[in-house]
Amino acid sequence: MFDLNTSYPSGDGRNSRTKGSIFTSPSITIIILCTLSFFLEMMPGIGPLYVSAFQLDPTNIILRPWTLVTYIFLHTSFWHLFFNMFVLFFFGPALERRVGNRQLLKIFFIAGILSAVGYAFLSRPIFNISPGPMIGASGAIYGVFAALAMLEPDLQVYVYFVPMRLKYALLLFALFDFFMVNSSDMIAHTAHLSGLFVGLYMGFQIKKTQEKYLQSRHPGRW
Known part of the structure; x- marks a missing residue:
């Protein structure tokens, strides 16, 4: 989806000479966990109970706060899982190389949690939508996508084979x-938008920090 040969500075603004490995990539770990979770969802007898216990129910968040995180690892179908993990496979490692593993996890989970909060509490007052139960990593991935776009806005990608x-x-x-x-397409668009704005904000803050670091290291250039 984009140039995997591009070199990105690490989260503190310094260039990293160490290439990332799939064995140390948090994005790959998330993909594995989501895939294993999907197999549990598909198990007869266990699957429905598993989903019910960990899906996000906007009417019951206070009594089930763990679902603000666990809903991220559930998916409605193979294609729902495939497309989310496909996007994370490309954008996640690219952001890791740009900001580091720890920052990637921070962006992913904060975007995921706040996209759930936005879906639960903003859908009705802003868009007059009554939110139902929600599952999927889309909001968290939108956060990763948006943060990378803030840091690397001119990175070349392909959207349905169209370069942009x-x-x-x-x-x-x-x-x-x-x-x-x-x-009525059964997609939580408000969660996507919430995750997107979270990612933009976090990417902007990281970009400012990196620019300050570079300015302090090379004052003559600024």
């Missing part, structure tokens, strides 16, 4: 979710 810069791809998906927010 990452910032335009993000804008395209944001507009799609905004205009589809009141549709």
